[in-house]
Amino acid sequence: MNKPLLTGALALAVSGCASQQPDMPFTLTLAHINDTHSHFDASDAPLMLDGHQLYTRLGGHPRLLSQANVLREQARQNKQPLLFVHGGDAWQGTGYFKLNQGAMNADILSRLGLDAMVLGNHEFDLGQQHLATFIQSVNFPLVAANLDTRREPALKGAENLYPYVLYAFDGHNKERLESMEDAGGDAVVAVIGLVLEDMPEMVAETGRLRFEQEVAAAQRTVDTLRAQGVQHIVAVTHLGLERDQRLAAGVNGIDVIVGGHSHSLLGDFSDLGMGKQPAYAQLFSNPDGRAKTCVVQAGQYAQAIGKVTVTFTPDGRVSRCEGGNTLLTDGVFYRDIRRGEQHRVSEAQQQGLNELIASDERITVIKEDEALRRHIDEQYRPVLNAAYGKVIGHVPAALGHRRLPGRDGAQSDVAPLVAASQLYWVNTPAVQAVTGRKADIALVNAGSVRAAVEPGELKEGHVSLELLPFANPLSMVSLTGRQIAALLLETINASLPEGAHTGRFPYAAGLRFEFDETRKGAGFLRSLEVRKADGWEKVDANASYTVVMNGYSASGNDGWNTLFKTQQVLTDRIDLAWVDGKLTAFPVARLDKTGGGAIQVHYINQPLNCRTRGVKCNTDASAFVEYVRDQRPLLSPLNDTGVTLNRLQ
The missing domain is CATH 3.90.780.10 (5'-Nucleotidase, C-terminal domain)
Structure with missing residues (x-):
């Protein structure tokens, strides 16, 4: 039985019958992606390889699925627990999203075998009803512990949106739990979600949703879980790397933070032409000085997948956290991004590249999942091609x-x-x-x-x-x-x-x-x-x-606060849109904010509603x-x- 999201006092009661967790060390592997932004097809990308700038194709969801299946098979053979999670912002980014309004995202993501996904800011772009449809359509749970939906009709009582979810592991075998009372003697991992506390400043319309302070909500949720006997806690966040690091240093009891939002391909990829970010799987000491939190993130646009392996002490603290991000290439390389046959590298150079990639854990050649590739090509690609x-x-x-x-x-x-x-x-x-x-x-x-x-x-x-x-x-x-x-x-x-x-x-x-x-x-x-x-x-x-x-910027969203401040009393601003094919000016009177912090534009005459028929x-x-x-x-x-x-x- 699914439970709706409740914030404030979380709904699960602390039970004296909560099961005791095993005393032996526990190891968990997390496969993770974030900020995929509807890149269902592979992206053309330049890479530095063997001292040359070459062009290949990276990622795409069929390739993500193939690599996730490789990691699952490795975990199965080693009888190791594994979770596959998404750090948010699956929406926007390509024509696929524009044409399918989130429905394709629900379809394709449901074929990846995800165990949880946090809501990114772009999941709110189409309003609450579209988001509710997406949440109900996917076959994996959405998590957001600091999101209060109780006043928002479209999301109130959403049956697939949770503060956190629980998974019990017996070796590689995994079971989703309703509560700790069902755990038996198995090791249990909680996956909590955290969304941006300042979401109303980033999203045009958040309705009656309330976004709680990230650190306070995280600590309250962790304390509730610890009181129930949960020893292993993963936070899947869409806050950005800097806030993830602050969260790790400001909250007691989170073991791993799997992040998104800042598109950070953690690790040193500079010799591959992909830049250098902070180290993957950095550990940050908690405020109590007793435990540490590991922080990871996996870039953008479905180009890479992260894999982190976490080993816990018998009392549930992180003792080791290691892994890395892996770029997923089709293994075909060109000297020019126009990718003509005349631009293909020579057979000898291709062989050398194959050997180089085989020795580098940061990049791998992997084929697309054939069934998912065929599904995209048959169901979605023809309309996309026609729309350009x-x-x-x-x-x-x-x-x-x-x-x-x-x-x-x-x-x-x-x-x-x-x-x-x-x-x-x-x-x-x-x-x-x-x-x-x-x-x-x-x-x-x-x-x-x-x-x-x-x-x-x-x-x-x-x-x-x-x-x-x-x-x-x-x-x-x-x-x-x-x-x-x-x-x-x-x-x-x-x-x-x-x-x-x-x-x-x-x-x-x-x-x-x-x-x-x-x-x-x-x-x-x-x-x-x-x-x-x-x-x-x-x-x-x-x-x-x-x-x-x-x-969007003119209203002061996404941190352009000066513009909001200058237009609260009076403004001479005009917005420009097409109405039945005719360019029309919409004069603005002033700006203000709703009780939830969302910015409102007040027009002098007719309001500009981009969802109105005939308005572009x-x-x-x-x-x-x-x-x-x-x-x-x-x-x-x-x-x-x-x-x-x-x-x-």
């Missing part, structure tokens, strides 16, 4: 997307182009005829750009379904130079700490800035200039500038399509992005 529409331009070389500029100066190729497209589009005569205004600056939060752009034909669907899939209206709003500087300082400083959520980092057009990191995770603006007809001039703190950005809000995608078609049909990076970020080494 007309060719709008060509991309000679890959355009990468890096949310936060690196210490080496590398940054996003795509986000500056998105900003340039918005500034271009709102200043075209057709749009100015609707707005009556000219924009000076465009700002783009890095997280709104959801994909790199691969070489070859660029179609409308690549933009609206992959690059800018959120269908955001563009907004125009007046800001003073002082407010612009405050916004940049706020968002850049918030993006710099190790493991921080970097989706809030700002890229720009018509504006250039230089930022110096003066201490770890913080710094100041060295210069801030706006483009004028005769060149660049210093931003005047007291002057007013018209800024264009997507409506994706003017952000429209701007990029027109910009490429009219200005840059051969799409290449801008010579100057306007962003200079001087980071400490």
